[in-house]
Amino acid sequence: MAEASAHAPNRLARQSADRFCGRQTELAVLMKALATDGPLVTFLHGIPGLGKSTLLNQFKEQATAAGATVTVMDCRLVEPTPRGFLNEWSALVGADFTDPAGAASAAASNSTPTVLCFDNYEAFLLLDTWLRQSLMPLMPDNFRLVMSSRRPPVPLWTTAPGWHGLFRAVALAPLDTNAALELLRDAKVPEDHCEDIISQTHGNPLALKLAAAAALSHASVTFQAAALQDVMQELTGLYLSEVSDPATRSALEKSSVARRITRSLLRAMPDVDEDQFEKLRQLPFVDTWRDGLRLHDAVRDAIASTLRATDPEAYFAARRHTWAQLRDEIRLAPRSDLWRSTADMLFLIENPVVREAFFPSDGQELAVAPAQPADWMQIRDIIRRHDGEAGIVPLAAWWQYHPEAFRVARNRDDQVVAFYCMKPGCDLHPEVIAADSLAAAWQEHLDTEAVPPGARVLFLRRWLTSEDGEAPSAGQAACWLDAKRAYMELRPALRRVYLAVVDLPVYGPAAIQLGFRHLDQI
Numbered sequence: 001m002a003e004a005s006a007h008a009p010n011r012l013a014r015q016s017a018d019r020f021c022g023r024q025t026e027l028a029v030l031m032k033a034l035a036t037d038g039p040l041v042t043f044l045h046g047i048p049g050l051g052k053s054t055l056l057n058q059f060k061e062q063a064t065a066a067g068a069t070v071t072v073m074d075c076r077l078v079e080p081t082p083r084g085f086l087n088e089w090s091a092l093v094g095a096d097f098t099d100p101a102g103a104a105s106a107a108a109s110n111s112t113p114t115v116l117c118f119d120n121y122e123a124f125l126l127l128d129t130w131l132r133q134s135l136m137p138l139m140p141d142n143f144r145l146v147m148s149s150r151r152p153p154v155p156l157w158t159t160a161p162g163w164h165g166l167f168r169a170v171a172l173a174p175l176d177t178n179a180a181l182e183l184l185r186d187a188k189v190p191e192d193h194c195e196d197i198i199s200q201t202h203g204n205p206l207a208l209k210l211a212a213a214a215a216l217s218h219a220s221v222t223f224q225a226a227a228l229q230d231v232m233q234e235l236t237g238l239y240l241s242e243v244s245d246p247a248t249r250s251a252l253e254k255s256s257v258a259r260r261i262t263r264s265l266l267r268a269m270p271d272v273d274e275d276q277f278e279k280l281r282q283l284p285f286v287d288t289w290r291d292g293l294r295l296h297d298a299v300r301d302a303i304a305s306t307l308r309a310t311d312p313e314a315y316f317a318a319r320r321h322t323w324a325q326l327r328d329e330i331r332l333a334p335r336s337d338l339w340r341s342t343a344d345m346l347f348l349i350e351n352p353v354v355r356e357a358f359f360p361s362d363g364q365e366l367a368v369a370p371a372q373p374a375d376w377m378q379i380r381d382i383i384r385r386h387d388g389e390a391g392i393v394p395l396a397a398w399w400q401y402h403p404e405a406f407r408v409a410r411n412r413d414d415q416v417v418a419f420y421c422m423k424p425g426c427d428l429h430p431e432v433i434a435a436d437s438l439a440a441a442w443q444e445h446l447d448t449e450a451v452p453p454g455a456r457v458l459f460l461r462r463w464l465t466s467e468d469g470e471a472p473s474a475g476q477a478a479c480w481l482d483a484k485r486a487y488m489e490l491r492p493a494l495r496r497v498y499l500a501v502v503d504l505p506v507y508g509p510a511a512i513q514l515g516f517r518h519l520d521q522i
Contacts, residue, residue: 022179023055029170030059033144034068034113039168040136041145043121043153046172048297049206052148053119055172059146060117068113075118077290079339080126081489082134087336089116100135108140121149126485128154129369132163154367155412174203187212206285206296213284240303243283251276252283252295254318256303259347261286261293268325269318291340323348338491366417366475368482371406378416379406383462386469394436395421398461401429405461409478418475420463422483424456424490436461442498445519455495458486462500470502 026044033042044052060070071092078088086097097103107114118124124131136145147153157167175183180198183205189197193215201207243249251272255261261280266272277293280286285299295303308315323345330341371379376399383391398405398421405423408416426446433440442459451457460483465475487494 022175040166043169044148051205070115072117075123104138107143115144118147121147156367366409366478397435418465420479421461451495456493458497
C-alpha cells in the first residue's frame with residue numbers, strides 16, 4: 001500500500017530531516033503496536049510544535065522496514081465523515097472501500113500488520129465515535145490505528161466496555177536539554193546563542209527552529225522569559241523582520257486572516273501577485289498541503305492580531321476579499337470539496353460562540369454518541385432543570401417518535417452532561433407536531449415555503465448541558481461540533497436548517513452571521 005504525501009516538510013524541517021532528536025523512547029512505544037499482543041489503538045498527543053508529525057513519519061519508516069503495511073492519512077485534508085474517510089483511504093491505498101467491511105476484508109488479506117496512521121487527528125473529532133463503535137469492531141486482529149493529535153483522547157477510548165488494555169495513550173513532552181542542543185547545533189546555531197534559546201523555548205521543536213532561523217540573522221537573540229505563546233510571537237516578529245521583500249510581507253499579512261492560502265485567494269487580494277505563493281511556501285512556518293498553504297497557528301494568530309492592531313483597515317479589507325472569494329468558490333465546488341470551503345468560511349466568522357463551537361480551543365473531554373434508551377432519565381433531568389416541566393412535554397414526544405434524533409455528550413464517568421435533538425428530513429411524526437408548537441410552526445413554514453424536489457431540511461430542536469443550559473460551554477461546543485458532521489454529510493442537497501434558541505441576545509448575532517433569519521410567526 002502506498003501513501004500519497006499530503007504534507008511537505010518546510011525548509012527548516014528539511015534541514016534536520018536526517019537527524020531524529022530525542023524521541024527514541026516514544027518511537028519504541030509506537031513500535032509496540034506491531035506486536036501480536038500490542039494495543040489496537042495507540043494515541044500520540046501533545047501541544048502544537050512538539051514534532052508529532054515527524055515522529056509519526058519516523059514510525060512509518062521503521063514499521064515498514066519491520067514488514068508492516070503502513071498508511072498515513074492527514075486528517076486535515078479529509079472530509080470528517082465516514083464517506084470522506086473511506087474515499088481518502090481508498091485513494092491512499094489504490095482500492096475502493098465503499099463501506100468498513102470492505103476495508104476490513106482488505107486488511108485481513110495481509111499476513112503482516114496493517115497500520116493506519118492518523119496525523120492531525122484533532123480534525124477528525126466528528127468521526128471519533130464512528131471509528132470506535134463502527135469501524136474498529138469490524139477490523140481483523142492484524143489491524144492497528146496510530147493517532148497523532150494536539151488534544152488528549154476522549155474518555156470513552158479508555159472507559160468504554162471492551163477497550164481495557166487495547167488502547168494506549170502517549171503524551172509527547174518537550175525535548176530535553178540534550179536533544180534541544182543537538183537540534184540547534186544541527187541547524188548551525190552559534191554555541192553562545194544556544195543556552196538562551198533553550199531556556200526560553202521550553203523544548204518546543206517548532207520554537208527552537210524559529211529561534212534558530214532568527215539567530216542566524218541577528219547578532220543577538222533575546223526575548224522575555226514568558227509563556228511559550230509569547231515566545232512564539234516574539235520569535236515570529238524576529239523572523240518577519242527578515243522578510244525584506246515588501247510584497248511578500250504584504251501577502252503574508254493579508255493571507256493571515258484565512259484558514260488556508262491558495263493561489264486563487266492571492267489573486268483575489270488587491271496588490272498581491274500570485275507569484276507570492278511560491279515565496280510564502282519557502283517560509284519556515286508555512287506548511288504545504290495538498291489543498292494549499294497553512295501558516296502555523298501560533299504564527300498566523302500573531303501576524304493577524306498585529307495587522308488588526310496596526311492597520312485595521314487593511315485587516316478588514318483582507319477579510320472582505322477572502323470572504324468574497326470563498327463565496328464564489330463554494331458555488332462551483334464539487335461535493336467532495338464542500339466541507340473544505342464550509343470550514344474556510346466558518347473560520348472567518350469572529351463571533352466567539354461560533355468560533356469555539358467549530359474550532360474548539362480546549363481539549364475535548366467529552367465524547368458524543370447516539371443516545372441509548374437508558375439515557376432518557378438523565379436527558380429529562382437536564383430539560384427539567386433548564387426548561388421546566390413544560391419543556392419536557394414536546395421533547396418527550398420527539399424521544400418517543402424520533403429517538404434517533406438525540407445524541408448525548410458523556411464525561412469521563414460515562415454520565416450524560418449534554419444532549420442535542422436534531423433530525424434530517426421533512427417527515428415529522430404527526431404526534432410530534434401535535435405535542436410541539438415549535439415543530440408545528442416549522443412544518444407550517446415548510447408547507448408554505450417548500451424546498452425544491454430533492455432538497456434536504458434539517459431540524460435542530462434543542463441543545464442543553466446539565467450545568468449551563470444552552471449557554472456557551474464545553475458541552476455545547478461538543479454538541480455543535482458533532483452536529484456539524486450531519487451538516488457536512490447532507491451538503492450539497494441541504495437547503496434549509498431550522499434552529500431553536502431561547503437566549504436571542506447571545507445567539508441572535510451568531511445565527512444571523514451564519515445566514516439564519518428569525519421566523520416572526522413562531
